Amino acid sequence: MKKIFSMLLVSALGGIFTLSAYKIFIENNHAELVTTTDTEAVSIPTTPVNNMGNYKAYEAPDFSVAAENTVNAVVHVKNVTLSSGQMTFQDFFYGRSPQRAQVGTGSGVIINTDGYIITNNHVIKNAQELSVTLNNNKTYTAQLIGADSKNDIALLKIDADEALPFVTFADSDNVKVGEWVLAVGNPFNLTSTVTAGIISAKSRDLSGTSSQSFLQTDAAVNPGNSGGALVNTKGELVGINTAISSQTGSYIGYSFAVPSNIARKVIEDILEYGNVQTGILGIQGGALNSSVAEKIGIDDTEGVYIDSVVEGSGADKAGLKNGDIIKEIDQIKVSKFSDLTGHLSAKRPGDVVNLTLLRAGALKSVNVTLAKNNTFNMPLVGRIKNTTKNDLKKLKASNGVKIVQLNGEYEQYWKNNGILEGSIITSINDVKVNTVDDVQNILKERSTYEPIRLELINTNGQRERFNFR
The missing domain is CATH 2.40.10.10 (Trypsin-like serine proteases)
Incomplete structure (x- = not known):
């Protein structure tokens, strides 16, 4: 027992001695090592809350007003089309062709109080009947005013007995x-x-x-x-x-x-x-990227590279050249070809656009007057255009359209038969052609299985005839 008590006493005395030594020799010296220095505050760039749009950091955007104004101007479009049904024995015996009605649905947008409604062309394509139901559940018969399959836009009209809500266009x-x-x-x-x-x-x-x-x-x-x-x-x-x-x-x-x-x-x-007016620049080319830039030996990877200029086009008259790079159109950046075509799709023949070109390392601003599209990629043949008086006079032709670029797939066939670029097509299926529109109309009216008969004058002034099935 005495031995245990002695050990506890020794331990206590040792702890007291250690603590006293720390207080005397270490604590005061450590305090002398702590110093204070003046430093400049570090500034971290931040975006002020009042510059973050129209919404505060803790607020979500409110769409209620926009939604309320729009839902009343958006309509439900229904179209009825007729399709061939399954033929029965009675149909076969009596020579009948059974048809059944199919109902398709989509949406449309009222764009003025007169009842004009814009929708997609594919919503109303081949419709035998069209009806429109408003947000108030009233239904009207709709009339198709016109359609454009290229842009997939159609215009309908209804005669309503009330003032119609509508949506205005933004830019x-x-x-x-x-x-x-x-x-x-x-x-x-x-x-x-x-x-x-x-x-x-x-x-x-x-x-x-x-x-x-x-x-x-x-x-x-x-x-x-x-x-x-x-x-x-x-x-x-x-x-x-x-x-x-x-x-x-x-x-x-x-x-x-x-x-x-x-x-x-x-x-x-x-x-x-009554139809869509398309204004064209009159160039052929493509969008730039690393591989294209390397192939043609330039450093730029953004923009539209002009590979060729159509003779007599707005681009030709404005002085655009092969090798030019279109960087902007009407101060809108052009990175890819669809940037250019998208802007031009909202223009008409006669409109003037401003192009920023890169030519020989320097930027150049050029105004181009858009021309009517007088070229057409004709199946089997290639790209054709309206002829000038000089074109007709040169080959002693009274009418026709000019081949400006042969179809790549059939190019060798045409050349083997003496038809080169510059030849003139004078008739298709025994109908004389004077313009590209004539060609398009003839091909549009042609039956799928009807052969194509072409009459041409080659570059030597000789008349040639070809039949395709």
């Missing part, structure tokens, strides 16, 4: 990537459906031929939304919902709309001219 050139938008339509027959998203991209081409220039959005769009409105937060029309990119046929994150500037131009042309 789609001013739409920004990241901007909030609403898609309004009737997906799966669910009327007056509103979804929200942002503009994901502009000038999007789905064809692979740079002939399209869609607005891309992540607002949910499904079958039945086609022809509906894509509006900004003010309720202004920035696009007509047209397509989705999906392996299932339903929305998976990407949808596409015809920009409002193109849609408005198409319907104005239909109302004024």
Whole structure:
């Protein structure tokens, strides 16, 4: 017991000794090592809250006003088409061709109080009957005023007994990537459906031929939304919902709309001219990227490279040359070909556009007057254009259209038979042709199985005839 007590006493005395030594020899010296220095504050750049759009950090954007204004101007479009039904023995015996009615649905947007409605061409294609149901459940018979399959836009009209709400057009050139938008339509027959998203991209081409220039959005769009409105937060029309990119046929994150500037131009042309007026620059070329730039020996990877200029076109008259690179059109940046075609789709023959070109390393500004499209890629033959008086006089022809570029697939065939670029087509299926429009009309009216008979004058002035089946 005494031994344990002695050990505890020794331990206590050791602790007291250690603590005293720390206080005397260490603590005071350590305090002398602590010093204070003056330093400048480090500034970290931040974005002020009042510069972050119209919304505070804790607020979500309010779409209620835009939605309320738009749903009443978006309509439900129904079309009835006739298709061949299954033939019965009685039909076969009596020589009847059974037909059955099919009902398709989509959306449309009222654009003025007179009852004009814009929708997609594919919504009303081949329709035998058209009807429109408003948001107040009133239904009217609709009349097709005109359509443009290239831009997938159609114009309908109803005669309503009331003042109709409508949506006004915005300038789609001013739409920004990241901007909030609403898609309004009737997906799966669910009327007056509103979804929200942002503009994901502009000038999007789905064809692979740079002939399209869609607005891309992540607002949910499904079958039945086609022809509906894509509006900004003010309720202004920035696009007509047209397509989705999906392996299932339903929305998976990407949808596409015809920009409002193109849609408005198409319907104005239909109302004024009865068809769409297309203004062209008169160039051939393609968008730049690393591989193309390396191939042609330049450093630029953005813009449209001019490979050739069409004789007598606006580009030709304005002095555009092979090798020029289009960097801007009307102060809008051109990165890819669809940027250029999208802007031109909203223009007409006679309109003037300003191009910023890169030529020999220097930027150059040029005004180009757009011409009417007088060229056409004719099947089997190639690109043709209207002839001039000199063209006809040179080959002693009284009429015809000129071959300016042979079809690549059949080029060798034509050359082997003495037909070169510069030859003139004088008639198709025994009908004389004077313009490219004549050629297009003849081919449009031709039956699928009807042969094509061509009469040409070759570059030696000799008349040739060809039959194709």
